[in-house]
Amino acid sequence: MSEAVTQVEDIEIRLLLDALVQRYHYDFRQYAFASLRRRLRAARAALGFASYGAMQDALLHDETVLPRLLGYLTVQVSEMFRDPEYFRAIRESVVPHLRTYPSLKVWVAGCSTGEELYSLVILFREEGLENRTLFYATDINPEALRMARDGVYALDRIRGFTENHRRSGGRWSLSEYYSAAYGRAVFAQSLRERVVFSDHSLVSDAVFGEMNLISCRNVMIYFDRTLQDRAVGLFRDSLARRGFLGLGSRESLRFSAHAGAFRAFAADERIYQKCEA
Template sequence: MNDPVEDLEIQLLLEALYQRYHYDFRDYAPASIKRRLRQLKEKLGFTNFSAMQESLLHDTRILPHVLAYLTVQVSEMFRDPGYFRAIREKVVPVLRTYPSLKVWIAGCSAGEEVHSLAILFREEGLEQRTMFYATDINQAALKAASDGIYGLDRIKLFTENHQKSGGKSSLSNYYSAAYGKASFDRTLRDRVVFSDHSLVTDAVFGEMHLISCRNVLIYFDRTLQDRTLKLFRESLVRKGFLGLGAKESLRFSSEADFFLDFDKNERIYQKRDA
């Protein structure tokens, strides 16, 4: 049951977050935001969102906790292997025709997808002509992505995904294991630029040949989804590619007519020539 007072408190909290720190979550899907903020309120021991807002305004130490809950950090390497297989088998042959390439991983989280694409491009011989741009609004996530260190308990799933995606080598070639951690080869990040970039407030990000933004739009409302997809369209070269998450689609977007269904099953789209 909706509590109108709680809804107002959340609205004011998000406005305070934007005005004080310039992080804009005001157009995120309300149900998702409310669920995560309730979890955070309980964890931090606040009796209500007004108390959380007061703390957020006067104590900067709470900001990382808020961002950690509002920016979902759930991913895995080669997540949804069919998507990466489609990139490898259908998109890469087109990308080979370019002398140089730019790839944007938007909402890169802790870097699992960054490393997945870097490995894929290395295996396909495209790494040295490619610059990767990995962006997120969460500084802790960007730090984790640039470190490239993951729990050893996750490697079995990463390895299975890599094999299913059509991997041409063993994933173990790309990391070293010690003390319960897997540290991925630093050279995989030699051609990666990690950057703070907000899909909500920031502008076009270069001229990209491939943009991969998976499982981010599902947390936006329709207006913000359209704004983000327009940003992607304007950031892509002619006939550039856009990859979305398994539960995301251009179907009902105002941007749908600007794209072709390149691989409908794997949610890969190609910007129209004109």
């Protein structure tokens, strides 16, 4: 693709993103542009639009286009107890601190289809903290939130989930938490009893509570630097004193304008603690 064609394509994409904000209030303009371009190319091909102009016209006049487009713009790749060392560090190093609180709030930001949420609820149940904890699971994709609420996953994924759970220090068999039928694993309703599912955007929404633990993994890698700083500032303001922030294995606070508000708690696992001051 020539430089001139790419330049025109980028203009069309930015117009499409502007239309998405003005029509539906979903703002992707500060996401990493190269990644957005790849995803929008895939969306245009899969949804059968000849141009981004045609996609924009359909988006403005047909509300059924929005959820299909969001499926490409938001990344829904996850698994339970992904990066088991992260969850082991929470179990062995963070939980002892959390035990000292009579009540807890945990925010899973960018919860996608719920795998990370259920991982944390199961971990907290196994450590005896579930009954004193309120979990907030947020995402900007309504379809992903629906799937998270349902807690239903393909049965062929369970072997990987089970191995991750074991490696994370799981105390019981993962099979204790789901029932299997018709090629699906349905996680127990009891795991959702202390969960609040809600739409929330790290791009535009504000603080909504004081948290003891925020887990936002493999979300900020899709943001540009300005939006990363906004998100980290939001997490800083949302955390209680000495609260914990967990990021993905390829994410860091090293270059954030708000890095001084945190100290590395379990550096290898990208877990940070908010400083007292």
